[in-house]
Amino acid sequence: MSAGAQAAVEAAFRDEWGRIVATLIRRTGDWDLAEECVQEAFAEALRRWPTDGVPARPGAWLTTVAGYRALDRLRRSARGAELLEQIAHDPLRSRDADSEDDHEEDATEMIEDDRLRLMFTCCHPALALEARVALTLRTLAGLTTAEIARAFLVSETTMAKRLVRAKARIAATGIPYRVPPPELLLERTSGVLAVLYLLFNEGYSASSGDELIRTALCDEAIRLARLLHTLMPDAPEASALLALMLLQHSRRDARLSAAGELVTLEHQDRGLWHRDEIDEAERLLAAAGPLAGGGTYRLQAEIALCHTREAADWPRIAVLYSALEEVVPSPVVRLNRAVAVALAGDLEAGIRLVSELAQLGELAGYHLLPATHADLLRRSGDLAGAAAAYRHALALAPTETERRFLQLRLDELDP
Amino acid sequence: MEMKYLQLICIEGETGTSEAAAAMRDHIGPWFEDVVRRRVHIVGKPLDGPETAKTVRVRDGETHVSDGPFADTKEFIGGLDLLDCENLDEAIEVAAKHPVSWFHAIELRPFAEGLEIPATLRGEDLRHLLQEFVVDGADPVDPSALMAWRQAAQARGALLLGHALQHRDTATTVRVREGETLITDGPFLETKEFLGGVALLSCEQAQDALELASSFPLASGSAVEVRRFIDL
Incomplete structure (x- = not known):
């Protein structure tokens, strides 16, 4: 088979599958029939495109072939005859029956x-x-x-x-x-x-x-x-979710070390980030309207965008987390806010937030709570407190990688 | 109007709170007016308490009647409505406006195909309800036996409407909490046996309803629960 035709079928599959299935479901009301007929249309394309050439509009070709298959099958079943009768009288179903022409x-x-x-x-x-x-x-x-x-x-x-x-x-x-x-x-x-x-x-x-x-x-x-x-296009959370996904996905090549270990954001090689995806996300967010009243995807995407900057804007991140906590009151969000508050310059306030969270007990068993506490205490100069918190985190850490990471931090405290 | 649903009033959690009572008092009237005006409501009524239920089983040709509902759980069915809706979204919307869903739950079950609503069906004629339970995976009821039962019940002038429901997998349970409609797929009661069909009876006497229950095909092998409708 010619590579060109094969590639054209693959491209059409990626671009057109959902569209054609969706249309056939509307026209027949039968999900299985729709799926099977579209599958057959693609099989037909694999047979015919290499010799007949790729049609000018592959999607329309496939829709027509799949549509005829469906008609054929419906005519042969009793239930189908009834359905065809309905289709003939239902303008919504029949209107694009000849989508190629009029x-x-x-x-x-x-x-x-x-x-x-x-x-x-x-x-x-x-x-x-x-x-x-x-x-x-x-x-x-x-x-x-x-x-x-x-x-x-x-x-x-x-x-x-x-x-x-x-x-x-x-x-x-x-x-x-x-x-x-x-x-x-x-x-x-x-x-x-x-x-x-x-x-x-x-x-x-x-x-x-x-x-x-x-x-x-x-x-x-x-x-x-x-x-x-x-x-x-008018649903702001839809564009925000797309931006959020793009931002997270843009770091896929930098997330794992050669040894397969997770690399935290600050230690990632930024040269491995997919800059085009970050740019697209930034454009989406810029067009998403005012931030006030933004939903959870918008806020998360804005935070993710802050983290792509050379120097993270911690005061802004703290504000964003605070807004996010209002929409999703979760202790994990509050823990993240505590870090942002601390790194934005108010170390005391950050430590206070973490201590309050520890007292609430909602995150008991979550190793990142004492690990965060330890890190903030270390920054404040309370090395004994930091060491105790690191030991606590070590006891809770679920993976070997994380235990190694915490042990390293603990060792650094006590040279 | 395309789909017919059984709306089961499912009582769970705390009952008889003053808040729930006030909501029922203030909102059930407007709910009813709305669904009647929209021609969504076919018929419906509350049921007498679960402690008044009788469960009928026939084993080796012998009829056993036990006190209490079929499912021995704290949760119970407190009433039902038959709805005629465009689609599931409309049924969910109707259920979510019913004050019971704000405190308890409402289960929506589509009827099996072919349900014809008799033009003479009136809520005030409803006296007893038969709930026919099916064991999951058991052989389906012989249609001719079912037909014979229906004809006999109709000959006695007792059967207002009897029809099978679609499989338990088609159940949707609706709860409204803090203004949010929570939808779960699956029935209200997670038991091995499930409600396979209902019959609405006009017979006044409990004895007549019990007799009809014991002659119902599902009474042997499974069970039929008999409950009395009450007037508001």
Whole structure:
């Protein structure tokens, strides 16, 4: 097969899969049928493009082929005949039946909406979170069941069952295939964002599993966040989430040492950061409107952006953490605020915040609490206090790498 | 109008608080008016306390009636409504406006296909409820046995409506806490057996309801719970 045709099919798969599946689901109401027909259309492309040449508009070609396959199958089943009858009478379903020719503008708009419909349906809150994640990866991103199973460390059979049940549940419970009405839009959009961020974190933070698949998860999450941002340009949290993902992802090559150990932000080789991604994130945030009233992704992204500067602006980071704590009152956020306050110049206040947190006991067992305490005490000159806190942190640290790091700091106190 | 749902009023946690009572008093009326006006509400009523329930099992041809509800849990079903909604989002919205969801929970279960609502169905005619429980993974009920039971119950003039629900996997439970609608997939009660269908009966006498329960196909092998509806 010619490399050009092969590459064209791969590119079309990346760009068009979700779009075509989404359109076919709208037209047939049948998720399995839609997926199978789109798969067949891609198989057909692999057969025909090398000899016939790559069509001028691959997406339209694939949509047409998949659409005919679906019609064909529907005609052959009793349920299908009934459905075709409905389709004939449903303007929403039939309007872009010939998307290649007429009404092109309308059809394009409708198809863009299809992907949003699919996104909101895959991330519907009446589905279990793991089902939302699996459906999003399968139907929108086009990952295979085997790939999704590998990413979440379950067997392929388990993942296949999960997908079957999720699709059955959508049909049986009456989960609508639509973009939510205005009164639900904000709430449901944050549900979609949560699924995308979970996808990203699954790829970003887990240390076990197949490295290739994990990178793919991050890439897919970013692609879907970018899509959502394109489709909903007026949703500030969508662009903020995209920026946040880009900022975290830009450091992927600097996060691990040659020995495979985590490298903290301040010790990373900045030359390894992907500058273009940081720039894109910065542009997104600059266009995201006023910071006041910003949501959690906006605040986290702004903090991440501060950390990309040569010298971090700690007073600003402290203010951002304080705003974030108001939106998400979590002790971990407060711990981060304590560090920012201390490094912004008020060491006393930072230490006080950490001590208060320790007294509350909510983070008992979390080694970063005494480790942070130790670091701030060391900076204030209280070496005995710092040593005690380092020993406490050592006893709690979950990994060998972290224990080594803490032991090193402890040794430095007592030369 | 596309989907028909059973809305189960699920009582959990603290009951009888003055706050909950006040919310019910002030908001159940407007809720009802709204759902009737929108033609979402088909019929519905509260049930007598769970301690008044009888559970009927038939084993080796012999009928056993035990006192109390089928599921021996602190949580219980306090009433039900039949809803006719565009889709699950509308059913969730309706459930989230019901004051019970602010303090307890509401489970939404879609009915199996083919439910026809008789034009004569009226809330005031509801006297007894049969809840038919299914053992997960057990063989489905023989449709001809079910049909025969329905015909017999109708011949007695006692059956207002009887229909199967979709599998437990289709349940959605709605709670509203601090103004936020919390949605979970799955039924309110996590038991091995689950509610497979309901029958609304017009018979006044408990004895008649018990007889109908014992002749219901699921009474042998599983169980049927009999509860009395109460008038507001």
